[in-house]
Amino acid sequence: MRSRLSINVVGCHAEGEIGDVIVGGVLPPAGETMMERMIAMERDHDHIRRLLICEPRGSVARHVNLIVPPVNKECVAGAIIMEPTEYVPMSGSNTICVATVLLETGMVQMVEPVTRFKLDMPGGVIEVAAECRDGHCRSITFRNAPAFVAVLDGKLELEGLGTVPLDIAYGGMFFGIVDAHKLGFQVRPDEARELAILGEKIRKAAREQFDVFHPDFPNVRGVSIVQFAMPFQGSGKETRNTCIVSPGRSDRSPTGTGTSARMAVLHARGEMSVGDTLIHTSIIGSRFVGKILDVVERNGRSMIIPQITGRAWITGQHCYTVDPEDPWQSGYMLSDTWGVTPTLKQ
Numbered sequence: 001m002r003s004r005l006s007i008n009v010v011g012c013h014a015e016g017e018i019g020d021v022i023v024g025g026v027l028p029p030a031g032e033t034m035m036e037r038m039i040a041m042e043r044d045h046d047h048i049r050r051l052l053i054c055e056p057r058g059s060v061a062r063h064v065n066l067i068v069p070p071v072n073k074e075c076v077a078g079a080i081i082m083e084p085t086e087y088v089p090m091s092g093s094n095t096i097c098v099a100t101v102l103l104e105t106g107m108v109q110m111v112e113p114v115t116r117f118k119l120d121m122p123g124g125v126i127e128v129a130a131e132c133r134d135g136h137c138r139s140i141t142f143r144n145a146p147a148f149v150a151v152l153d154g155k156l157e158l159e160g161l162g163t164v165p166l167d168i169a170y171g172g173m174f175f176g177i178v179d180a181h182k183l184g185f186q187v188r189p190d191e192a193r194e195l196a197i198l199g200e201k202i203r204k205a206a207r208e209q210f211d212v213f214h215p216d217f218p219n220v221r222g223v224s225i226v227q228f229a230m231p232f233q234g235s236g237k238e239t240r241n242t243c244i245v246s247p248g249r250s251d252r253s254p255t256g257t258g259t260s261a262r263m264a265v266l267h268a269r270g271e272m273s274v275g276d277t278l279i280h281t282s283i284i285g286s287r288f289v290g291k292i293l294d295v296v297e298r299n300g301r302s303m304i305i306p307q308i309t310g311r312a313w314i315t316g317q318h319c320y321t322v323d324p325e326d327p328w329q330s331g332y333m334l335s336d337t338w339g340v341t342p343t344l345k346q
Helices: 034-044 046-053 092-104 189-209 256-268
Strands: 006-014 017-024 062-068 077-082 114-121 124-133 136-143 147-158 162-170 174-179 223-229 238-245 277-281 287-298 301-310 312-321
Touching: 006 046, 006 092, 017 046, 017 092, 034 046, 034 062, 034 077, 046 062, 046 077, 062 092, 077 092, 092 114, 092 124, 092 136, 092 256, 092 301, 092 312, 147 174, 147 189, 147 256, 162 189, 162 256, 174 189, 174 256, 189 223, 189 238, 223 256, 238 256, 256 277, 256 287, 256 301
Parallel strands: 017 062, 077 114, 174 223, 238 277
Antiparallel strands: 006 017, 006 312, 062 077, 114 124, 124 136, 136 301, 147 162, 147 301, 162 174, 223 238, 277 287, 287 301
């Protein structure tokens, strides 16, 4: 067998959403901060993302995380999150996958009943508490970076639907949040394709009509994901949602950053307070538990400190190779699975 590289990956999913973890074969990108490393990865080494996420080695349903040495000395590791069409500062399902893989592979020593450590992510330092029992990681609870509302009760002009009410909130990336019920959806598996098509239409319109950006990270700009949210059922009760990941598919998990963004909106409306929980369920019935830990004022904004709890499972170990004569070393995307927006950050 001939190969110009060898990349070792541990397969993992968090409540149904694939978040595989690179554990060998890729050197960390340059940068003095994790955000700089993320930018350098996108600018100089994007062939790794394309190789592992594009066909024939990957799929539109996959995320890949690169473990790197931390910048912050309090952290055990850093991670760069690579999604189908972009790099993001933070992701809940991917964080849960990374933490689970670190523990299950022994890269971080497991302590029962709870292992505590910090992860260095582009969007900030993330505190992790892993419930461990009988040598296995049973669940991950993490304290997310601050979440905040950027647009409340916005008016999105959408061809074919007229004016659609839209909230935009940051939970690790920017989410455009719409009322699924008012748009005629129940967020069921048989609605997945229709939700994906409409979600991408809303995302592109929101990026054109609302210029939102993070006060600390000017490169983090524009709506990345659209969340179809069912009506909030109250603290401690299940509320269904689905988040449409570009280029157009439902996140199989309830989406940790999406749960954080939704809680920021609910707090801004007076529907959630510190200590309240949002049990978010996904289109396949999996669930994350969100909790508002605190409220802080930063940069003239009111921000919540979210906590997310979820589970992940390892699915296998893989070694990816590239034959030097392979004509598709960078992979490919076809619209039958990748939808209408297969390119980076449209």
